Amino acid sequence: MSEEGYDHTAVERRWQEAWAEADAFRTPDDAEDPTYVLGMFPYPSGKLHMGHVRNYTITDAYARYRRMRGDDVLHPMGWDSFGLPAENAAKERDSDPRDWTMDCIDTMRGQMESMGFGYDWDREITTCEPEYYRWNQWLFRRFHEEGLVERRAADVNWCPSCETVLADEQVEGEEERCWRCDSLVEQRELDQWTLGITEYADELLSAIDDLEGWPDSVREMQRNWIGKQEGSVVEFEVGEAPTDSGSGDDGEPRTFGPVEAFTTRLDTVFGATFFALAPDHPISEELAAEDDAVHEFVHNEADPDGDEPNGVETGLTATNPATGEEVPVFVADFVLSDVGTGALMGVPGHDERDHAFARRMGVDVVPVVAPEPDVEGADPEVPDVSEGAYTEDGVLVNSGEYDGLTSAEAREALTGAIDSADFHTQYRLRDWLISRQRYWGTPIPVIHCDDCGPVLVPEEELPVELPEFVNTTGNPLDAAEEWKHTTCPDCGADAVRETDTMDTFVDSAWYFLRYVSPDLEEAPFDVERADDWMPVDQYVGGLEHAVMHLLYARFATKAVSDMGMLEHREPFTNLLGHGMVQLDGEKMSKSKGNTVSPQRIVGEYGADTARLFMMQAARPDTAFDWSEEGVRSTHRFLGRLAETVRSFVDRESEPAGDDDPTAAYVRSEVDAAVAVATENFDDLGFDLATREAQSLVATLRGYREYVDEVHAPTVERGLQVALRLLAPVAPHLTEELYAELNGEDAGLLVDAEWPTADVDTDEARRRRQLVENTRDDVRNIVDVAGIEDPDRVDVVVAPEWKHEALAVALDSDADNLVGELMGRPEIQRHGSDAADYAKDLQAEREALRPALSPEHEREALEAAAWLVEREFGAPVRVLAAEEADDDVASTAEPGRPAIEIVE
RNA sequence: GCGAGGGUGGCCGAGCUCGGACAAAGGCGGCGGACUUAAGAUCCGCUCCCUCAGGGGUUCGAGGGUUCAAAUCCCUUCCCUCGCACCA
Numbered sequence A: 001m002s003e004e005g006y007d008h009t010a011v012e013r014r015w016q017e018a019w020a021e022a023d024a025f026r027t028p029d030d031a032e033d034p035t036y037v038l039g040m041f042p043y044p045s046g047k048l049h050m051g052h053v054r055n056y057t058i059t060d061a062y063a064r065y066r067r068m069r070g071d072d073v074l075h076p077m078g079w080d081s082f083g084l085p086a087e088n089a090a091k092e093r094d095s096d097p098r099d100w101t102m103d104c105i106d107t108m109r110g111q112m113e114s115m116g117f118g119y120d121w122d123r124e125i126t127t128c129e130p131e132y133y134r135w136n137q138w139l140f141r142r143f144h145e146e147g148l149v150e151r152r153a154a155d156v157n158w159c160p161s162c163e164t165v166l167a168d169e170q171v172e173g174e175e176e177r178c179w180r181c182d183s184l185v186e187q188r189e190l191d192q193w194t195l196g197i198t199e200y201a202d203e204l205l206s207a208i209d210d211l212e213g214w215p216d217s218v219r220e221m222q223r224n225w226i227g228k229q230e231g232s233v234v235e236f237e238v239g240e241a242p243t244d245s246g247s248g249d250d251g252e253p254r255t256f257g258p259v260e261a262f263t264t265r266l267d268t269v270f271g272a273t274f275f276a277l278a279p280d281h282p283i284s285e286e287l288a289a290e291d292d293a294v295h296e297f298v299h300n301e302a303d304p305d306g307d308e309p310n311g312v313e314t315g316l317t318a319t320n321p322a323t324g325e326e327v328p329v330f331v332a333d334f335v336l337s338d339v340g341t342g343a344l345m346g347v348p349g350h351d352e353r354d355h356a357f358a359r360r361m362g363v364d365v366v367p368v369v370a371p372e373p374d375v376e377g378a379d380p381e382v383p384d385v386s387e388g389a390y391t392e393d394g395v396l397v398n399s400g401e402y403d404g405l406t407s408a409e410a411r412e413a414l415t416g417a418i419d420s421a422d423f424h425t426q427y428r429l430r431d432w433l434i435s436r437q438r439y440w441g442t443p444i445p446v447i448h449c450d451d452c453g454p455v456l457v458p459e460e461e462l463p464v465e466l467p468e469f470v471n472t473t474g475n476p477l478d479a480a481e482e483w484k485h486t487t488c489p490d491c492g493a494d495a496v497r498e499t500d501t502m503d504t505f506v507d508s509a510w511y512f513l514r515y516v517s518p519d520l521e522e523a524p525f526d527v528e529r530a531d532d533w534m535p536v537d538q539y540v541g542g543l544e545h546a547v548m549h550l551l552y553a554r555f556a557t558k559a560v561s562d563m564g565m566l567e568h569r570e571p572f573t574n575l576l577g578h579g580m581v582q583l584d585g586e587k588m589s590k591s592k593g594n595t596v597s598p599q600r601i602v603g604e605y606g607a608d609t610a611r612l613f614m615m616q617a618a619r620p621d622t623a624f625d626w627s628e629e630g631v632r633s634t635h636r637f638l639g640r641l642a643e644t645v646r647s648f649v650d651r652e653s654e655p656a657g658d659d660d661p662t663a664a665y666v667r668s669e670v671d672a673a674v675a676v677a678t679e680n681f682d683d684l685g686f687d688l689a690t691r692e693a694q695s696l697v698a699t700l701r702g703y704r705e706y707v708d709e710v711h712a713p714t715v716e717r718g719l720q721v722a723l724r725l726l727a728p729v730a731p732h733l734t735e736e737l738y739a740e741l742n743g744e745d746a747g748l749l750v751d752a753e754w755p756t757a758d759v760d761t762d763e764a765r766r767r768r769q770l771v772e773n774t775r776d777d778v779r780n781i782v783d784v785a786g787i788e789d790p791d792r793v794d795v796v797v798a799p800e801w802k803h804e805a806l807a808v809a810l811d812s813d814a815d816n817l818v819g820e821l822m823g824r825p826e827i828q829r830h831g832s833d834a835a836d837y838a839k840d841l842q843a844e845r846e847a848l849r850p851a852l853s854p855e856h857e858r859e860a861l862e863a864a865a866w867l868v869e870r871e872f873g874a875p876v877r878v879l880a881a882e883e884a885d886d887d888v889a890s891t892a893e894p895g896r897p898a899i900e901i902v903e
Numbered sequence B: 001g002c003g004a005g006g007g008u009g010g011c012c013g014a015g016c017u018c019g020g021a022c023a024a025a026g027g028c029g030g031c032g033g034a035c036u037u038a039a040g041a042u043c044c045g046c047u048c049c050c051u052c053a054g055g056g057g058u059u060c061g062a063g064g065g066u067u068c069a070a071a072u073c074c075c076u077u078c079c080c081u082c083g084c085a086c087c088a
Helices: A008-022 A050-068 A084-092 A097-115 A130-145 A197-210 A216-226 A266-271 A282-290 A292-301 A352-361 A407-417 A527-533 A548-562 A598-605 A607-617 A628-649 A661-682 A686-706 A712-726 A731-742 A761-784 A800-811 A817-822 A831-843 A854-872
Strands: A035-039 A149-159 A164-166 A186-195 A229-240 A255-263 A274-277 A311-319 A326-332 A343-346 A422-426 A446-449 A453-456 A485-487 A494-497 A536-541 A572-577 A581-583 A792-796 A876-879 A898-902
Touching: A008 A097, A008 A607, A008 A731, A035 A050, A050 A097, A050 A536, A050 A581, A050 A598, A050 A607, A084 A097, A097 A598, A097 A607, A130 A149, A130 A453, A130 A548, A164 A186, A197 A216, A197 A548, A216 A548, A216 A572, A229 A266, A229 A343, A229 A407, A255 A266, A255 A274, A255 A282, A255 A343, A266 A407, A274 A311, A274 A352, A282 A292, A282 A326, A292 A311, A292 A326, A311 A352, A326 A352, A343 A352, A548 A572, A598 A607, A598 A628, A607 A628, A607 A686, A607 A731, A628 A686, A628 A712, A628 A731, A661 A686, A661 A712, A661 A761, A661 A854, A686 A712, A712 A731, A761 A854, A761 A898, A792 A854, A800 A817, A800 A831, A817 A831, A854 A876
Parallel strands: A035 A536, A274 A326, A536 A572, A792 A876
Antiparallel strands: A149 A164, A149 A186, A229 A255, A229 A311, A229 A422, A274 A343, A311 A326, A446 A453, A446 A494, A485 A494, A792 A898
């Protein structure tokens, strides 16, 4: 192992125990407003994977950083432990979902501990425990009281493989596949429980604007999902055509009454030349029962997923409420029953899809909106819509008294003028269907009574606990006869329990509130403390939950807030979606077989290496490739860090190095590192922060190698800083080295104070820039001039008056800068040099930037002189302008010293 | 199709919010040097082209424009990724 390694296993275990002993991550209940750092709690699938490691390293590093900054920190962990995999696993091995889940939790908790994640385990929550899920049931009751729970018969998404229904959010893609198992989702009609998320649609949408700490992508996805559309509803009278008694019987033509359609383009109603119904619209179904062609279409031809808009003529007509004309009615497969009202007015002139359909079915195409004329007052030119629709807004034509109005005006006017029309806002968002026909979830606390209907289980009888698991093909709750049969809470008659369980997203919709008071027995959470501690300051998780979990959590928070239980209306102030861990550009996944096991990495290199490698590899929100080479390199760095600290601690006698300019350079680099890394930690830029810390260690090592004797206080401070800057990311080794450096009595590094540095980061950057530029210039000269072996390098700082001139120039708004400068005696007295420099300044005027002060510039250069000496093996003199030859000094400018290299 | 985010030197990736220090941070890879018996590790440089003292030229998907000045602002266009999608 030698310098390369250290006994990470022993070191890591030692400090994990020490932290536990010291209760280092405990958040006391009386904490006032701790910084709440939270990673999305995992489903306990059995083993930690790299995605987990990345996620939880980010939260842990940030939590540790905030703690060192002096904050109280709340950093809890729990288990999203209900769900189908446990049930499937139990079926496979003929055991119990609970046992399997608890085993997984134990394993994963152990792995988290071995990663050194600092959680307040006293706040651990496990959603599959009655102590947790009773509050799902309790909240279900409260939601019910608020009128947010409904039971309705509905066509639902049914996953045949999972044997359960799915929420809309859980159906993915055009083909409609199950989010979990990828099976094709079917439709079934079932009585299901829903939560009234649509009541909050408007607020869920508008409040997105204020979620400034969230990624734009997530905000946009939520906006799209909610899908607010403002428009109008309007009715069309539908019936058999008056001139043709389609049934052949005598008597009046049948009417089907008014049928409502939703449109965002009521301005085009004069061009509505047909009307279309969804195949499963009640009228379609009625017609299908008596008309073979419609029946054939509805049951066999309709292809809602196809590209072509298909339809069948019904023989009915609808009355266009604007023109009074009778237009044909179709049953068409592009009309979807769950969009709008399941019926639409077709305007082929101004909608591409309607246009395609109309051409296919031979329906008239009438343009009623024209592009707004360029010239005010000119007559609009009616667009040619024979080949394609004109879909933009414009001004109305062929629309009777509405001609000339803009589209927006016409929508307003027509909605007012048409009796049956009204403004209407519709959403794509549906109520949240939470019924699942599965065992391993929260039982929905309802009892079905023949007389009373569905009755809520009274509060005092909660929780309704799951019965013993039975391995059966259907829903095990249905098979649990003894559990299922009970009596009605209202009338006492024989009754049966609801056998559906809740969607597991219910568990995660409010779990962040439970951490506040995980053991509370009277309520789901302590209201006062939640007011103090919420919202979560920094939430971190995968963006696969951009819509589902994050939307449900926002909904639950708002609903709970409206119940008077919380004063906050949003759960997560800042959201970070961490990027993927990839291998050769591909997502790691079990199915691809390209996973890297965190356990192996921890065993081989240690948790610190794994953590530091991941954090330095990329910004936390971007994907990055796992690289074994990178891991080794990180591991070597930690070895060097250890060696650097230990060789300092083990020094035989106090080094006699002076506090010379070189030491001053090191000190300024220490300060710069503190300033820069702190900034980076603040905005989760762990890659930049750790890089800064690593380069500080390199500086310290370079210093140690260059001088015979280091200035001990300077190196000591450098090491103290380096350990602290790395502590959040590589906590074990830094803790070990901290103890070695400071002795056993110094306390723990987790509790140590974050270092401060009294430097301005801009100033530090300017200083680094000056040094770097100067070194570059020296190299350039040596190279270009072909200097083999320099004897001496003189670096000459610009004279005071040039700095003054620059300052004046920066400040001046005079037209003639040269005049202004030369008007100043202290500048003017430098004669033609002054005039030349003034001209330079004038020429560069717009691009001038402030430089370091002459003293700072000189200090910085003197401090960095050793770098040049080391590189070129020649002594370096840093001179004031007055100390150098005039012809050399004259080329010096602020920020750009003159350089003279003597061979 | 709609929406969002991107396209930077061999690769990865900063910078682009507030145009000037940008030939453009950092890392990786490659090259040279120090150390070493050697390798490894470590350390110091180089890595668009030209250059006789710090200079010049051509670059930031493509094409225009604004400006004294653009990787950075505006317009057009191409390509990539991700969401949503026969949404009325």
